[in-house]
Amino acid sequence: MAYKIGDNCIACGCCISECPNGAIRDGERTAVINPDRCTECVGAHAQPQCMVTCAVMAPEPDPDRRETREQLLAKFQKLHPKRTPIHV
Ligand code: SF4
Ligand code: SF4
Numbered sequence: 001m002a003y004k005i006g007d008n009c010i011a012c013g014c015c016i017s018e019c020p021n022g023a024i025r026d027g028e029r030t031a032v033i034n035p036d037r038c039t040e041c042v043g044a045h046a047q048p049q050c051m052v053t054c055a056v057m058a059p060e061p062d063p064d065r066r067e068t069r070e071q072l073l074a075k076f077q078k079l080h081p082k083r084t085p086i087h088v
Contacts, residue, residue, distance in 0.1 A: 002035035002065040009058035018053045020044035043076030043085035
């Protein structure tokens with residue numbers, strides 16, 4: 001499932017450059033994740049990079065956007081047709 005950023009985000013911006021899919025941008029008060037670009041980092045990293053980067057643990061799975069690992073991998077491959085996904 002895609003990740004979302006909780007209200008405790010302090011908008012430090014640290015996670016933005018860590019996302020392998022360019023899914024995070026500055027929002028009005030918090031950073032915001034585009035769910036169409038979030039793969040939970042499947043295909044690129046072993047763990048969601050926004051979550052491991054964030055000092056206040058604001059990124060969290062969005063239960064309203066459940067996707068299988070296969071769906072997330074397919075999303076990654078659509079975003080990066082020339083990249084070989086990592087399998088972990
Ligand atoms: S989980 Fe990964 S792909 Fe999704 S927004 Fe965070 S860093 Fe980007
Ligand atoms: S690293 Fe955490 S606090 Fe900083 S912008 Fe990202 S979600 Fe917000």
